[in-house]
Amino acid sequence: FNVSRVETTPFGDQKPGTSGLRKKVKVFKQPNYLQNFVQSTFNALTPQNVRGATLVVSGDGRYFSKDAIQHEKVSFSDHLDHPIKHLSYKINLLPSYQACRQLSRVWELLSSSFLLHLPFSGRIRQLHAARIRSRSPLIVWPLLSEKYLRSLPCFLSLHSAVLLLLFVFLGGVIITKMAAGNGLRRVWVGQNGLLSTPAVSAVIRERVGVDVSNRLVFGSKATGAFILTASHNPGGPNEDFGIKYNMENGGPAPEGITDKIYENTKTIKEYLTADLPDVYPSSLPSYVDITTIGVTSFSGSEGQFDVEVFDSASDYIKLMKSIFDFESIRKLLSSPKFTFCYDALHGVAGAYAKRIFVEELGAQESSLLNCVPKEDFGGGHPDPNLTYAKELVARMGLGKSNSEVEPPEFGAAADGDADRNMVLGKRFFVTPSDSVAIIAANAVEAIPYFSAGLKGVARSMPTSAALDVVAKSLNLKFFEVPTGWKFFGNLMDAGLCSVCGEESFGTGSDHIREKDGIWAVLAWLSILAYKNRENLGGGKLVTVEDIVRNHWASYGRHYYTRYDYENVDAGAAKELMACLVKLQSSLTEVNEIVSGIQSDVSKVVHADEFEYKDPVDGSISKHQGIRYLFEDGSRLVFRLSGTGSEGATIRLYIEQYEKDPSKTGRDSQDALAPLVAVALGLSKMQEFTGRSAPTVIT
Ligand code: VG1
Ligand code: CO
Numbered sequence: 001f002n003v004s005r006v007e008t009t010p011f012g013d014q015k016p017g018t019s020g021l022r023k024k025v026k027v028f029k030q031p032n033y034l035q036n037f038v039q040s041t042f043n044a045l046t047p048q049n050v051r052g053a054t055l056v057v058s059g060d061g062r063y064f065s066k067d068a069i070q071h072e073k074v075s076f077s078d079h080l081d082h083p084i085k086h087l088s089y090k091i092n093l094l095p096s097y098q099a100c101r102q103l104s105r106v107w108e109l110l111s112s113s114f115l116l117h118l119p120f121s122g123r124i125r126q127l128h129a130a131r132i133r134s135r136s137p138l139i140v141w142p143l144l145s146e147k148y149l150r151s152l153p154c155f156l157s158l159h160s161a162v163l164l165l166l167f168v169f170l171g172g173v174i175i176t177k178m179a180a181g182n183g184l185r186r187v188w189v190g191q192n193g194l195l196s197t198p199a200v201s202a203v204i205r206e207r208v209g210v211d212v213s214n215r216l217v218f219g220s221k222a223t224g225a226f227i228l229t230a231s232h233n234p235g236g237p238n239e240d241f242g243i244k245y246n247m248e249n250g251g252p253a254p255e256g257i258t259d260k261i262y263e264n265t266k267t268i269k270e271y272l273t274a275d276l277p278d279v280y281p282s283s284l285p286s287y288v289d290i291t292t293i294g295v296t297s298f299s300g301s302e303g304q305f306d307v308e309v310f311d312s313a314s315d316y317i318k319l320m321k322s323i324f325d326f327e328s329i330r331k332l333l334s335s336p337k338f339t340f341c342y343d344a345l346h347g348v349a350g351a352y353a354k355r356i357f358v359e360e361l362g363a364q365e366s367s368l369l370n371c372v373p374k375e376d377f378g379g380g381h382p383d384p385n386l387t388y389a390k391e392l393v394a395r396m397g398l399g400k401s402n403s404e405v406e407p408p409e410f411g412a413a414a415d416g417d418a419d420r421n422m423v424l425g426k427r428f429f430v431t432p433s434d435s436v437a438i439i440a441a442n443a444v445e446a447i448p449y450f451s452a453g454l455k456g457v458a459r460s461m462p463t464s465a466a467l468d469v470v471a472k473s474l475n476l477k478f479f480e481v482p483t484g485w486k487f488f489g490n491l492m493d494a495g496l497c498s499v500c501g502e503e504s505f506g507t508g509s510d511h512i513r514e515k516d517g518i519w520a521v522l523a524w525l526s527i528l529a530y531k532n533r534e535n536l537g538g539g540k541l542v543t544v545e546d547i548v549r550n551h552w553a554s555y556g557r558h559y560y561t562r563y564d565y566e567n568v569d570a571g572a573a574k575e576l577m578a579c580l581v582k583l584q585s586s587l588t589e590v591n592e593i594v595s596g597i598q599s600d601v602s603k604v605v606h607a608d609e610f611e612y613k614d615p616v617d618g619s620i621s622k623h624q625g626i627r628y629l630f631e632d633g634s635r636l637v638f639r640l641s642g643t644g645s646e647g648a649t650i651r652l653y654i655e656q657y658e659k660d661p662s663k664t665g666r667d668s669q670d671a672l673a674p675l676v677a678v679a680l681g682l683s684k685m686q687e688f689t690g691r692s693a694p695t696v697i698t
Helices: 034-042 065-069 080-088 096-112 123-132 140-148 155-168 175-181 197-205 257-268 314-323 327-335 350-360 390-395 432-446 464-472 486-493 517-531 546-553 572-581 585-597 670-685 686-691
Strands: 002-005 020-022 054-059 187-190 207-210 218-219 224-228 240-247 270-274 295-299 305-312 340-343 408-412 421-425 457-460 477-483 499-502 505-508 556-567 604-609 626-630 636-641 648-658
Touching: 002 175, 002 408, 034 175, 034 240, 034 257, 034 270, 034 457, 034 604, 054 065, 054 175, 054 197, 054 350, 065 175, 065 224, 065 240, 065 421, 065 636, 096 499, 123 408, 140 327, 175 270, 175 305, 175 626, 187 197, 197 224, 224 517, 314 350, 314 517, 327 350, 327 517, 350 517, 350 572, 390 421, 408 517, 408 636, 421 432, 421 517, 421 604, 432 464, 432 499, 432 505, 432 517, 432 546, 432 556, 457 464, 457 486, 464 546, 464 556, 464 585, 477 486, 486 499, 505 517, 556 572, 556 670, 556 686, 572 626, 572 636, 572 648, 572 686, 585 604, 585 670, 636 670, 648 670, 670 686
Parallel strands: 054 187, 054 224, 187 305, 340 408, 457 477, 457 499
Antiparallel strands: 002 270, 020 240, 207 218, 224 240, 295 305, 408 421, 499 505, 556 648, 604 626, 626 636, 636 648
């Protein structure tokens, strides 16, 4: 292959947020938008992490992922894309993507105006859908399409002119070609471009790879990864796409790197790319088919470049087996006493759920909900919480379901990229803040990986202090970090932290450097298996609810809720935050307002903007959320989300500690109502945002 330098101009909006760059697909589809970000990232890394390096490229499979990894689809319509591509190769014209960007616009106009209304477009769509459903090898498609096209001379004659112009931009490839262009040695791609975020983290750290002769090679590592996901944000042509870079420790790039990336995006002038052949058609001698496991090698002027497609799940499963006692979980899952349900919300967790829960652990297939990964998550919002995981919530007997069928004993859901988890018991919700505390409290007994003890525990600032109480009582090192998983990585690399979590349904450990949704489910199943080790034959099952209530009885309960005001006006959100910061300068004034709203809450004794000094590298992160701390341990926290793609999202976190075991059984919204009123009044939420209620309550 040959490498070329392509001129480009900067975009002003490529600042990575809490977890990478997330934007509407439309934004990512702008010419050079993704290329600029990828090149800016390569430029922010040390040369040894680029030249000769091994890069993982995969994601949650959302719309636009395949384009990003491998080829750039003609954007006007999927069903016409493939036959046309085939044709362009048939006529043997080499694609040259750059030259004809503008023509794509013309084509889009033309096609949307009349081509899509031709009577046969429906038929092509059907064929295409059938191909996807049957997962037939790609080779079948060109045959189908060729036959089809031959039978449609009108198609050709009508559009031959446009076609001739079209194939010049058919060969666009983004990340893989840019990796070759930047002198990387190889790219690893999960089959079909699918890898969960935790699986990416795992394979960066260690993979059982294969060499060119398909021999297993143990212990290969990658230097980094591009993870293609917008996580819990919806997917599809009108929804979100995202990309983030993870480092060689398997964790998200630290702020030092993401700041550098952002600086580079503001000045970028060119990017490097190689003219590798495209996926289609499969009849070309060398192409990369990301649906098939194997290695494809290319030789360039500076050496060889490989694209290796590997099974998305096997490395991850191997890792899970080294952490948990699968045999004891299997006993639990196969016991008739224990019923189970897992909802992948059509995210990438589906690619793991059947293999792990059904094939490895013996759960019934009917216990899997929405476990087929979809580009648009079936039109849903792949966010595992009580609002968006509706089907699971109903099945678990929470919400307004008809309760004729007995709900399962255990239910869990994942987000789009499978790093989040929601854990539910029968008619019972486990808050993520409690979940991490309970896992920490039980890990040593129930999970073999931790049998030698925990090195320490950590939580993000807005997460409730339930974990703090466990840390204190078990005499564990404890850390409070800003929101976002990147802050846990340094602690783990330094051997300071084993288990950590966030209130936002993220839980994980130092087995990798990302939160891990399936790990959390296996951790809970391990705890249940351990607590029930003598009950499965006879005796009463210890349920999820029992475990949580017992935990509250020994450690006290942190009533907790989060209010999200999604997609509010960005200016208004900023003003609201600025007012809260200003208010902090006078606690007297704050307490006057508080007691005016609610006379029976305790006093605010401290207020600040959270700032974090990393104990390992000394780096400082400022403006990480506004805190109001009360005398009795209650907290109000206000933050702006860093993962949205439109407007601003205000998050309000409300927490109250109850030590008295006779008072830990209240409904949390009731218990927190006075503090909620204070928070809304203090922030003048409705006044600033015009919203009388949040979009999501968790
Ligand atoms: C949110 C959560 C945060 C989480 C982040 C990424 O960030 O609050 O705890 O780490 O999403 O999760 P923000 O800035 O919107 O509050 V994931 O599953 O989206 O990668
Ligand atoms: Co996620």
